Amino acid sequence: MTKNYLIGAAIALLSLxxxxxxxxxxxxxxxxxxxxxxxxxSRRSVRSYDASKKISEAEVRELLLATQxxxxxxxxxxxxxxxxxxxxxxxxxxxxxxxxxxxIKDAPVLIVSTFERGRxxxxxxxxxxxxxxxxxxxxxxxxxxxxxxxxxxMGFDTLIMGMRDADQLRELFAIxxxxxxxxVISLGYRAEEPNRPERKPLDDVVKFY
Numbered sequence: 475m476t477k478n479y480l481i482g483a484a485i486a487l488l489s490l491x492x493x494x495x496x497x498x499x500x501x502x503x504x505x506x507x508x509x510x511x512x513x514x515x516s517r518r519s520v521r522s523y524d525a526s527k528k529i530s531e532a533e534v535r536e537l538l539l540a541t542q543x544x545x546x547x548x549x550x551x552x553x554x555x556x557x558x559x560x561x562x563x564x565x566x567x568x569x570x571x572x573x574x575x576x577x578i579k580d581a582p583v584l585i586v587s588t589f590e591r592g593r594x595x596x597x598x599x600x601x602x603x604x605x606x607x608x609x610x611x612x613x614x615x616x617x618x619x620x621x622x623x624x625x626x627x628m629g630f631d632t633l634i635m636g637m638r639d640a641d642q643l644r645e646l647f648a649i650x651x652x653x654x655x656x657x658v659i660s661l662g663y664r665a666e667e668p669n670r671p672e673r674k675p676l677d678d679v680v681k682f683y
Contacts, residue, residue, distance in 0.1 A: 513626045517623065518631065519633050520633055520662070520668055521633060522666055523579075523580040523663060523664065523665055524663040524664065525665075529559075533628065534557055536628070537628060537661075541621050544613070544620040546594060547595060547609050547613055548594075550590075551613075552589040552593045553588070553617040555585050555587060556588070558585070559583050564582075567584045567646070570638055570642045570658070571584075571635050571639075571658050572635075572637035574635050578633060578635070578662075581660035581661060585660075586638075586649070586655065586657075586658055587617075587618055587659060588614070588649060588656060589653065589654055591607050591652055594609040594612070595607055595610060611656065618659065625661060630662065630663065631662060632659055634659050635659070638657065640655040643655055
């Protein structure tokens with residue numbers, strides 16, 4: 475009886491050790507996600523992409539879900555996104571981003587960012603203050619910020635491009651005239667480690683009173 479008891483206790487101890495190791499492994503695996511500070515400091519405007527790495531529609535959907543958490547004027551959510559992921563649409567958009575064409579030629583996804591005019595900055599159809607539709611651009615910028623930060627957290631890289639042919643993009647994606655086209659955002663994996671440009675001293679941009 476004593477011998478059987480000892481054997482049983484040894485087996486139980488081994489089982490507990492195995493579970494502990496398994497839990498430790500799971501914890502380590504779960505801990506691989508970058509911290510918020512790591513996302514902030516590792517994000518770059520990337521101008522060279524790894525052509526061998528692709529991004530799925532499901533991953534883009536997960537990414538764009540994050541933009542819906544961004545704040546907006548009275549929760550108007552004026553931002554809209556048009557995603558080029560097929561070879562035909564990618565090739566077309568590449569011809570509409572001016573001098574950035576060669577920089578983003580290997581990006582597997584290109585996203586057109588717009589906002590609906592007359593919503594943010596308005597109340598009952600009337601402009602609330604002198605900024606007017608500038609609030610729509612402001613909200614779109616916040617939404618795009620969520621996009622690029624979520625992209626980095628997922629291991630992706632981005633470039634926000636202001637050089638774009640709005641008329642051609644509007645025709646390509648049938649974007650309504652009620653929307654202002656803001657930017658094209660490339661999405662992919664960096665082909666090389668980009669440099670970090672110097673930032674201004676904090677006291678150059680912040681004043682305490």
